[in-house]
């Protein structure tokens with residue numbers, strides 16, 4: 001029987017508009033050609049993740065890890081290629097994209113939950129749990145523009161951690177909030193990961209975290225996949241490569 005894929009990525013290409021300063025002459029030439037300079041951050045990668053699998057992504061700074069994760073979350077749309085989630089719900093466990101600053105914390109919980117694909121009733125049923133986990137007290141009925149960056153991050157983390165989706169994407173979220181919340185969010189993340197049905201993609205620079213948690217590790221290098229496979233083998237090779245400089 002064929003294994004069921006939770007994520008199937010084919011020939012994914014993602015580029016950014018190049019913000020490098022250019023001369024007026026170059027800019028005019030670009031305008032004429034109608035083709036702005038673009039920097040290709042992800043260069044045609046293909047991989048899949050099985051249901052229940054924990055995939056770790058490692059690679060040096062700027063290798064395209066976060067770009068890939070954001071594309072999986074639907075935050076960036078690819079230039080070309082495809083991402084098939086096979087009907088699974090997905091969320092990025094991270095620190096607050098998409099809050100509306102003038103809206104209260106409570107309103108942002110509803111909005112974010114609905115953007116993640118939950119109904120208003122489903123979000124309401126979990127609202128108190130999210131507020132309790134976030135530990136922001138009466139501020140929940142204040143506009144989020146009045147929050148400290150720590151409060152903002154704690155609320156964002158709590159929404160995605162409590163409204164559990166089939167696939168969870170984690171981008172080095174381990175450093176959210178103060179020391180106490182950091183510990184709590186790490187424990188919560190571990191318990192989310194330990195659910196055998198959940199598919200997880202985690203981006204991290206920590207060899208130990210990835211060795212402990214992952215079934216498979218993907219090493220990205222300059223926008224491409226250099227190796228994907230057994231965590232110990234891939235990570236040992238990565239460490240040796242990085243030590244060589």
Ligand SMILES: Nc1ncnc2c1ncn2[C@@H]1O[C@H](COP(=O)(O)OP(=O)(O)OP(=O)(O)O)[C@@H](O)[C@H]1O
Nearest residue numbers: 016017039041059060061062063064065066067068
């Ligand atoms: N908004 C942006 N505009 C232009 N270029 C960008 C943008 N975001 C990322 N890049 C570029 O795309 C490349 C990949 O970035 P990305 O953040 O995906 O790397 P990463 O592997 O997650 O790095 P790190 O380990 O430092 O978090 C980098 O060269 C980066 O400079």
